[in-house]
Amino acid sequence: MAPADPEMAPADLQTASVELETAPVGLETATVVLETTPVSRIQIVSAKLLTKREGTAPSRTRLVKDLTPSSGKLEVAPSFQRDRAPHHDRTLKEYKPRKPPPPRIFDSREGRHKFVVPAADEDLPVTLKLSGSSRSADFTSGGKYKPPSPGPSYKAKVVNPLSEDFDLDKHAVPTTHLPDKFTSPPLMEGLVQSVHNILGPDAEPTPIQALAIKHLVKPESATPEEHAQYRQFLLASETGSGKSMAYLLPLLQDLKLAELRDTPRRSADPSLPRRAMNPRALVLAPTHELSRQLSGFAKDLLHNVKLRVMCASQANTPSRKKVTASRMADAMGDVAEGDTDISSEIIMRPGAQHRPVDLLVSTPSKVLELFRGRGWDWEVRRSRKDVFTNGCEERKINIPRKYNIGEPQMGLADIEWVVVDEADVLFDPDFQEATRSILAEISAARGHPVPFESDLVLSTADKPTPIDYPFHLLLTSATIPASLAAYVNKFHPTLTRLASPNLHRLPSTLKTENFNWTGGNRDADIEHRLRRVWYEDLQQNKPLSRVLIFCNKSNRVLNLSETLNEKGIASVALTSAGESRKRGSNHHLDGFLRVREHEAPGSTSADAPEVKAEPEAQAEESAAEPRTMDEVKDVPHVMITTSLLSRGLDFSPDVKHVFIVDEPRNMVDFLHRAGRSGRAGEDGKVVVFGKQKGRGSEKARIVRRKVGALKA
Numbered sequence: 001m002a003p004a005d006p007e008m009a010p011a012d013l014q015t016a017s018v019e020l021e022t023a024p025v026g027l028e029t030a031t032v033v034l035e036t037t038p039v040s041r042i043q044i045v046s047a048k049l050l051t052k053r054e055g056t057a058p059s060r061t062r063l064v065k066d067l068t069p070s071s072g073k074l075e076v077a078p079s080f081q082r083d084r085a086p087h088h089d090r091t092l093k094e095y096k097p098r099k100p101p102p103p104r105i106f107d108s109r110e111g112r113h114k115f116v117v118p119a120a121d122e123d124l125p126v127t128l129k130l131s132g133s134s135r136s137a138d139f140t141s142g143g144k145y146k147p148p149s150p151g152p153s154y155k156a157k158v159v160n161p162l163s164e165d166f167d168l169d170k171h172a173v174p175t176t177h178l179p180d181k182f183t184s185p186p187l188m189e190g191l192v193q194s195v196h197n198i199l200g201p202d203a204e205p206t207p208i209q210a211l212a213i214k215h216l217v218k219p220e221s222a223t224p225e226e227h228a229q230y231r232q233f234l235l236a237s238e239t240g241s242g243k244s245m246a247y248l249l250p251l252l253q254d255l256k257l258a259e260l261r262d263t264p265r266r267s268a269d270p271s272l273p274r275r276a277m278n279p280r281a282l283v284l285a286p287t288h289e290l291s292r293q294l295s296g297f298a299k300d301l302l303h304n305v306k307l308r309v310m311c312a313s314q315a316n317t318p319s320r321k322k323v324t325a326s327r328m329a330d331a332m333g334d335v336a337e338g339d340t341d342i343s344s345e346i347i348m349r350p351g352a353q354h355r356p357v358d359l360l361v362s363t364p365s366k367v368l369e370l371f372r373g374r375g376w377d378w379e380v381r382r383s384r385k386d387v388f389t390n391g392c393e394e395r396k397i398n399i400p401r402k403y404n405i406g407e408p409q410m411g412l413a414d415i416e417w418v419v420v421d422e423a424d425v426l427f428d429p430d431f432q433e434a435t436r437s438i439l440a441e442i443s444a445a446r447g448h449p450v451p452f453e454s455d456l457v458l459s460t461a462d463k464p465t466p467i468d469y470p471f472h473l474l475l476t477s478a479t480i481p482a483s484l485a486a487y488v489n490k491f492h493p494t495l496t497r498l499a500s501p502n503l504h505r506l507p508s509t510l511k512t513e514n515f516n517w518t519g520g521n522r523d524a525d526i527e528h529r530l531r532r533v534w535y536e537d538l539q540q541n542k543p544l545s546r547v548l549i550f551c552n553k554s555n556r557v558l559n560l561s562e563t564l565n566e567k568g569i570a571s572v573a574l575t576s577a578g579e580s581r582k583r584g585s586n587h588h589l590d591g592f593l594r595v596r597e598h599e600a601p602g603s604t605s606a607d608a609p610e611v612k613a614e615p616e617a618q619a620e621e622s623a624a625e626p627r628t629m630d631e632v633k634d635v636p637h638v639m640i641t642t643s644l645l646s647r648g649l650d651f652s653p654d655v656k657h658v659f660i661v662d663e664p665r666n667m668v669d670f671l672h673r674a675g676r677s678g679r680a681g682e683d684g685k686v687v688v689f690g691k692q693k694g695r696g697s698e699k700a701r702i703v704r705r706k707v708g709a710l711k712a
């Protein structure tokens with residue numbers, strides 16, 4: 001602190017808040033007392049850390065706490081200069097410096113400086129900042145007080161609601177020796193080949209992949225003791241940054257090495273019930289669509305390393321042909337109601353144990369069904385007439401009953417790896433019980449039961465009660481909301497957090513645009529903006545972009561789709577109850593999900609995608625019909641959905657636009673929706689619709705600010 005000149009201080013000044021010119025990190029104010037008048041010296045009698053007021057903690061500050069474990073480790077990858085996709089143009093230098101303290105106004109009556117904090121906006125989980133203050137702390141520098149000049153106008157600025165001054169570097173263990181290539185070793189030759197087949201020969205790991213390779217890949221030379229040590233990790237990085245490959249590579253390599261070592265399977269124990277499936281690894285995902293895509297991706301990675309991957313999704317597990325709905329009804333007695341689809345029962349083939357599943361990808365509810373038996377939670381209410389003894393009243397009483405149809409099809413004893421993908425969803429209040437009970441049942445099946453409470457109320461004040469699962473546990477997420485943070489802090493305080501520097505920001509290649517509702521028909525506004533997208537594509541002679549539209553409610557999805565179809569814009573509407581979701585494939589997302597070249601319809605061989613010589617390709621291009629707007633009449637270029645499809649799905653680079661037409665529920669939801677475009681270094685744009693002027697524009701203004709603050 002600069003020495004103060006007591007002569008310069010106002011005579012009646014007793015206490016003041018002063019800004020320290022050089023202060024320890026986090027120390028931003030100190031209270032000083034002037035002992036005499038005129039003062040001979042200034043003494044700091046108390047100093048406090050500036051913390052946020054109760055109940056309004058900026059969530060990035062929380063993230064610092066959450067990601068900085070009490071006894072575990074946080075490691076953050078530096079942005080790679082060389083890393084063109086997905087983080088090609090970011091360096092650590094680009095990160096915003098620590099926020100300046102709020103400006104202070106000298107109050108002549110009280111004779112002291114006050115911090116000016118704009119009125120709190122309950123709906124805005126961020127701290128508003130005023131920037132542009134040029135006034136310095138005259139008091140500390142010994143200069144005369146100057147009344148605040150009308151000076152420059154202060155422009156309100158919002159700090160990233162999920163990332164306020166979180167300097168990942170400062171809180172992380174320094175990261176050294178991160179791999180900058182996919183090489184063998186540490187990865188197996190076959191896996192490296194597959195990675196190059198998928199991403200190209202020059203592919204480089206993204207930051208989160210580099211961290212995963214460094215920490216999760218066990219070298220072939222690892223001792224049996226090292227292999228037997230179970231570890232827990234959280235992989236946290238922004239959308240489209242390659243988390244799937246980050247966890248699949250180490251997991252698949254470990255499974256293959258265990259197979260080569262001929263590690264005995266627990267399911268071979270004759271005392272355990274015989275099951276059709278005994279996977280060694282389980283990936284849990286929140287939707288069937290994501291399960292299918294992830295299992296397809298795992299299969300791509302296993303092109304040169306043979307392991308068996310299975311996706312158990314809604315209706316794509318083999319059916320037991322001879323069981324019909326009517327037989328099922330017989331089996332259920334007279335009480336069958338609701339769903340009688342048993343197509344997901346897996347046939348117990350003779351010798352099934354000899355062709356075991358290595359990796360199973362599924363949703364928590366499907367997994368519960370597979371190891372508990374179909375219908376385990378099928379509470380059928382049967383009404384029974386019961387005549388009350390007083391003889392005059394007749395009432396129906398509902399009796400809940402539980403059914404177990406058929407044998408469980410899956411054994412859990414062999415599971416060595418569990419990945420909880422989109423962990424923030426799977427540990428949110430809706431899913432967490434199912435997820436935790438799966439983890440507990442696997443532990444029990446492996447002979448190490450762990451405590452499990454079905455009703456769990458988490459609070460930040462809870463003491464950690466670590467759970468050591470007898471398997472490797474990987475949690476992955478692009479966002480760390482409070483529910484996940486509380487869960488991790490309570491049950492996995494020592495888990496190692498691996499994070500990318502762009503966590504809680506939009507991908508750097510994703511542009512944002514605010515669209516102003518005209519005040520007329522909103523569907524017409526959306527149509528207008530869609531046509532502008534395609535008009536611009538036609539001007540540049542580009543293929544017409546696909547557009548993903550997110551609404552908040554299913555009804556809105558259906559109505560908008562109908563309107564667009566009437567206007568000659570073919571669209572696909574997808575809601576959670578949509579019929580097309582009941583089929584056992586992702587065909588309802590055709591044209592929108594990423595398809596790798598060798599998977600594309602018409603490609604000749606899985607190994608050798610047909611590559612046309614350049615002149616030939618050019619000739620074909622010029623001979624082709626000129627593109628017109630008519631294309632959008634017949635082939636859907638628009639998919640309308642709710643947050644259902646906002647998680648994890650890898651959309652095609654053709655999805656260049658995401659429209660957010662209803663106000664996002666929160667910024668976490670916004671990050672996931674917007675992140676369906678601009679993936680893996682591809683260009684993309686998110687268009688946020690809102691009213692920008694007049695009555696009702698306040699909400700949109702807040703959203704605009706929050707979105708602006710998420711920009712990379």
Ligand SMILES: Nc1ncnc2c1ncn2[C@@H]1O[C@H](COP(=O)(O)OP(=O)(O)OP(=O)(O)O)[C@@H](O)[C@H]1O
Nearest residue numbers: 085204205206239240241242243244478648650680
């Ligand atoms: N090292 C890499 N270089 C270039 N592209 C990559 C790399 N790794 C993965 N990709 C591609 O990036 C895309 C996004 O990957 P992925 O779906 O795993 O992202 P994610 O981080 O899981 O996203 P989300 O949080 O939305 O689930 C995929 O198409 C994948 O093939």
